[in-house]
Amino acid sequence: MQPKSFTIALAGNPNSGKTTIFNNITGTRQKVGNWPGVTVEKKEGHVRKFGYDVKIIDLPGTYSLTPFSIEEIITRDYILDENPDVVVDIIDASNLERSLYLATQLRELDCKVLFALNMADLSRARGNKIDDDKLSELLAVPVVFTVGNKNEGIDTLLKAALDLADSSFKIPQKRRVKYSNDIEAAISELKSHIENKIVDTFPYNVRWTAIKLLEDDNIVKERVRQKAGASGGDILREAQELRKHLTGRFDDDPQIIMTDERYGFIAGIIKEVLTTSTKERVDISRKVDLVLTNRFLGFPIFIFFIWAIFQLTFTFGEYPKEWIGSGIHLLTGILNGVLPNSILKDLLLNGIIAGVGSVIIFLPNILILFFCIAIFEDTGYMSRAAFLMDKIMHLIGLHGKSFIPMLMGFGCNVPAIMASRTLESEKDRILTVLITPFMSCSAKLPVYIVLAGAFFGPRAGTVIFCIYLFGIILSIATGRFFRSTFLRGDDAPFVMELPPYRVPMMKSLLIHMWDRGKIFLKKMGGIILVGSIVVWVLSTFPRTIEFDSDYETETNKVNASYQAEISNADKITVQALEKQRATAILKISNAQKMEATEKSFLGSLGKLIAPVFAPIGVDWRGGVALLTGFVAKEIVVSTLGVLYSVEEEAESGALKQALLSSEMTPLSALSMMIFVLLYLPCLATIAVIRRETSLKWMMISIVYSTSIAWIMALFAYQGGKAIGLV
Numbered sequence: 001m002q003p004k005s006f007t008i009a010l011a012g013n014p015n016s017g018k019t020t021i022f023n024n025i026t027g028t029r030q031k032v033g034n035w036p037g038v039t040v041e042k043k044e045g046h047v048r049k050f051g052y053d054v055k056i057i058d059l060p061g062t063y064s065l066t067p068f069s070i071e072e073i074i075t076r077d078y079i080l081d082e083n084p085d086v087v088v089d090i091i092d093a094s095n096l097e098r099s100l101y102l103a104t105q106l107r108e109l110d111c112k113v114l115f116a117l118n119m120a121d122l123s124r125a126r127g128n129k130i131d132d133d134k135l136s137e138l139l140a141v142p143v144v145f146t147v148g149n150k151n152e153g154i155d156t157l158l159k160a161a162l163d164l165a166d167s168s169f170k171i172p173q174k175r176r177v178k179y180s181n182d183i184e185a186a187i188s189e190l191k192s193h194i195e196n197k198i199v200d201t202f203p204y205n206v207r208w209t210a211i212k213l214l215e216d217d218n219i220v221k222e223r224v225r226q227k228a229g230a231s232g233g234d235i236l237r238e239a240q241e242l243r244k245h246l247t248g249r250f251d252d253d254p255q256i257i258m259t260d261e262r263y264g265f266i267a268g269i270i271k272e273v274l275t276t277s278t279k280e281r282v283d284i285s286r287k288v289d290l291v292l293t294n295r296f297l298g299f300p301i302f303i304f305f306i307w308a309i310f311q312l313t314f315t316f317g318e319y320p321k322e323w324i325g326s327g328i329h330l331l332t333g334i335l336n337g338v339l340p341n342s343i344l345k346d347l348l349l350n351g352i353i354a355g356v357g358s359v360i361i362f363l364p365n366i367l368i369l370f371f372c373i374a375i376f377e378d379t380g381y382m383s384r385a386a387f388l389m390d391k392i393m394h395l396i397g398l399h400g401k402s403f404i405p406m407l408m409g410f411g412c413n414v415p416a417i418m419a420s421r422t423l424e425s426e427k428d429r430i431l432t433v434l435i436t437p438f439m440s441c442s443a444k445l446p447v448y449i450v451l452a453g454a455f456f457g458p459r460a461g462t463v464i465f466c467i468y469l470f471g472i473i474l475s476i477a478t479g480r481f482f483r484s485t486f487l488r489g490d491d492a493p494f495v496m497e498l499p500p501y502r503v504p505m506m507k508s509l510l511i512h513m514w515d516r517g518k519i520f521l522k523k524m525g526g527i528i529l530v531g532s533i534v535v536w537v538l539s540t541f542p543r544t545i546e547f548d549s550d551y552e553t554e555t556n557k558v559n560a561s562y563q564a565e566i567s568n569a570d571k572i573t574v575q576a577l578e579k580q581r582a583t584a585i586l587k588i589s590n591a592q593k594m595e596a597t598e599k600s601f602l603g604s605l606g607k608l609i610a611p612v613f614a615p616i617g618v619d620w621r622g623g624v625a626l627l628t629g630f631v632a633k634e635i636v637v638s639t640l641g642v643l644y645s646v647e648e649e650a651e652s653g654a655l656k657q658a659l660l661s662s663e664m665t666p667l668s669a670l671s672m673m674i675f676v677l678l679y680l681p682c683l684a685t686i687a688v689i690r691r692e693t694s695l696k697w698m699m700i701s702i703v704y705s706t707s708i709a710w711i712m713a714l715f716a717y718q719g720g721k722a723i724g725l726v
């Protein structure tokens with residue numbers, strides 16, 4: 001016999017532990033965050049448990065089912081249209097009052113609901129005692145205690161959910177959320193009106209529909225218009241009448257009155273079921289917040305944290321980076337020894353290994369950066385950062401919530417831009433999408449590390465920090481500019497959710513770090529590999545070129561002159577001379593290589609675009625590197641790696657050496673970093689911008705960022721030169 005199959009949807013406030021419980025049940029690995037908005041996508045898992053086939057859905061976190069944010073719409077539509085067999089409301093038991101708003105709204109819908117009182121440990125630690133039997137009785141909903149991160153009560157929860165799904169449980173009419181008499185009267189009147197008019201196939205609970213119509217819920221109005229056919233207009237008119245009547249009664253919008261009444265109802269429940277012991281533990285979170293979100297201290301501390309992250313990323317990352325570098329150097333040496341000379345060998349060593357190798361060494365830096373960001377997210381500090389930024393964000397006319405995508409932008413712009421979906425107003429969304437690319441993503445980090453590392457020595461960490469800061473400042477300026485011109489509008493009011501601080505789980509931090517690291521590695525195998533090969537081909541062909549000087553004769557001359565000296569020198573001098581000879585020959589062959597590259601297709605291309613980059617102090621090699629960086633920012637480094645590819649005997653810090661002996665100066669390096677920071681986003685980001693906004697805004701974003709990049713780099717370079725910097 002086929003096992004019965006059921007669908008269980010997990011709903012709940014953000015940070016209530018949905019994803020944790022989802023992972024516990026399904027075993028599927030997934031991101032576990034600590035601030036609102038992480039779960040925008042629907043996550044699905046299938047398990048076979050207790051003799052059933054179970055499909056589990058991790059719904060986006062919401063505080064209510066009003067259709068204001070995308071999460072709320074997704075969640076509500078899912079429950080209404082997909083009819084999951086059971087909706088499990090994951091309630092943060094340490095924050096019962098806030099969680100119950102969603103709980104009562106779910107209860108009003110005609111679905112089977114089960115409450116999971118999660119974070120039972122925290123709730124207990126705070127000295128709270130929840131009467132689960134009473135809660136279950138008051139709302140006629142089964143209740144189970146769980147501790148998500150310790151996997152406690154999860155089996156009980158699943159069992160209870162499946163029992164409920166498999167039962168013919170009818171929701172008792174009596175214990176619904178009750179409104180005041182006037183509102184209840186209006187609900188009944190509209191309800192009977194709907195029942196008279198509407199066809200049998202109308203899919204939603206009638207009382208719920210009536211309530212939503214009285215709240216003037218646009219989506220439900222639209223549905224009624226669709227599903228109720230000709231009588232839809234009638235029903236809506238009647239609802240409008242009743243709304244007018246209620247507005248007159250209360251001198252306020254019925255929606256506000258009903259929200260108030262729901263809170264009143266919740267306050268009543270809380271009184272019944274929650275007892276707080278007198279020796280309530282000091283709320284550590286609140287104490288910590290006194291400092292971290294302090295009006296004066298908060299911001300400097302935040303900046304300090306970010307600065308510390310970059311120091312860590314740069315200083316600690318240096319060691320493993322060097323190990324990988326030496327490994328690649330060793331590999332190149334071995335391959336060089338065993339492979340016969342051919343164009344394929346050249347491709348492998350100078351194209352693929354030089355290109356991919358010059359980027360892959362940054363894996364440790366990237367992992368450290370993401371580890372730090374994961375700590376921010378999992379401790380709950382991320383939301384504090386958004387809270388702190390709220391005032392500054394208001395300067396742009398955005399609220400702190402927009403800062404979360406921007407912060408994510410430090411990691412990668414692609415998910416960051418996707419995270420802007422959580423914003424309610426379209427203008428806010430477009431504005432956030434426009435300014436997010438100025439948050440320097442981790443792909444740009446290798447470029448800074450190479451340039452700052454080569455030209456700024458021990459001050460590299462600070463220089464990179466300043467670059468990041470500059471990006472933030474420019475994004476604020478951009479925000480202001482667009483807000484006061486093309487994207488005028490008010491910022492929507494909101495409450496920034498501040499979840500309690502938590503000690504992050506090491507496992508979760510490592511998973512986060514690795515998930516992002518994996519993306520980086522995938523890029524290595526894909527786009528960076530292809531990019532390196534293309535750059536190599538363009539820099540190697542055409543093969544037949546006329547050299548300015550006769551390198552062969554020069555080499556022979558050097559050879560001969562050393563040969564003469566060597567033949568009448570003693571044994572020890574011979575060794576020294578041999579070494580000198582090798583260096584001299586290497587120098588000639590490097591010069592030849594440089595010239596070959598210069599006369600290659602890539603060189604011609606570089607020369608063609610050189611005039612554009614000359615004013616900002618970037619030579620044709622840098623120009624070509626920037627051009628190829630359009631595909632992915634890491635390619636800037638790998639292109640430099642190929643363009644400056646130095647002979648095999650060179651040290652592992654070859655690129656750095658090559659840059660130092662090139663025409664570049666600290667000032668031109670700074671100018672190039674500024675350009676990299678600001679110029680057009682990478683291909684993947686552009687694609688998401690297109691998807692999240694429109695073709696028009698995508699074009700605006702490209703043109704705007706590239707012109708700003710050029711102008712700023714010009715200021716930096718020419719300005720620096722004018723005041724005598726080099």
Ligand code: GDP
Nearest residue numbers: 014015016017018019020032033119147148149
């Ligand atoms: P979601 O936003 O609802 O998906 O919440 P998550 O599953 O991402 O959980 C948010 C945080 O709460 C994570 O750091 C979890 O480790 C933590 N967490 C989940 N359940 C519990 C619990 O029962 N007790 C405690 N103390 N922490 C929990």
Ligand code: MG
Nearest residue numbers: 018019038039
């Ligand atoms: Mg989640």
